[in-house]
Amino acid sequence: MGTWDIGPFENDTAADFACALDETAKDKREALVRATLIRTIQTRDYLEGPEGEEAVAAVALIAAQCPGGEPISTSYGPDEALPIFADDLQPLAVEALDRVVAEESELAELWDETPDGSRWRQTVSGLRAVLAPEPTMQEDSLFDA
Template sequence: MEAWDAGSFGNDTASDWVYALEECADLSFIEDTLQGILDVGGRYMNALDGAEAVAAAEVVAWLLGRPTPVDSDSQCVAEWVASHPLAPPPALVGKALAVIHRIQGRRSELAELWEKDAEWFTAMADLHARLTL
């Protein structure tokens, strides 16, 4: 996974996921992505799946009206959210929160890759906060 930024969309895996999101008209793709991480349970979670799930959780925060500032990495997300004013149900928000907790924990390759970069953990804490406001 090539990453250029600690933000949710600052890697090529998340970018590819966003391009797939652009083909969707509802929340099913987001929910499927989040559920995929929850289905891993306590097994080791690979970084690619984790990066996609972070992107999905970030889109949930955006749909709640709590986005990060729009930049070149998130422009497509901003456009998708604007054209799909969907209200995420509480169960989906709960899944997003559970995923963010899981991704930062043990047995997460993504957390291992970022373990020496406080910026990533700060970004995850910010995302968690925006999902819980």
């Protein structure tokens, strides 16, 4: 695993994914992100590490466009502009993350074998929280009325 830190683009596979996005026609970039998420979600057997790394990178791009999302500030992320992603990618991104951290995921297994495994899981949980935030107390009271 060519990984140098816990960030979504801090591994060779994710950096390559960013390059692929840059080389993809602007109007096809969302389709590449969507296909990455769907491939991850549809993997029923063992999810290989590189597919998990690409999924986390794709999710980070979607989360960056959400309220509370962190911009991609690493030099290993895409250089070219990305489209504003369709809202229906958010639930796909959550599903993909859930698949990446589930059993039968090489990426999760590899991280769990390292001292930084819990930090990596916190990073992934942070992305998930941006994509599917918990309702606030005020929102809860609106439903109780």
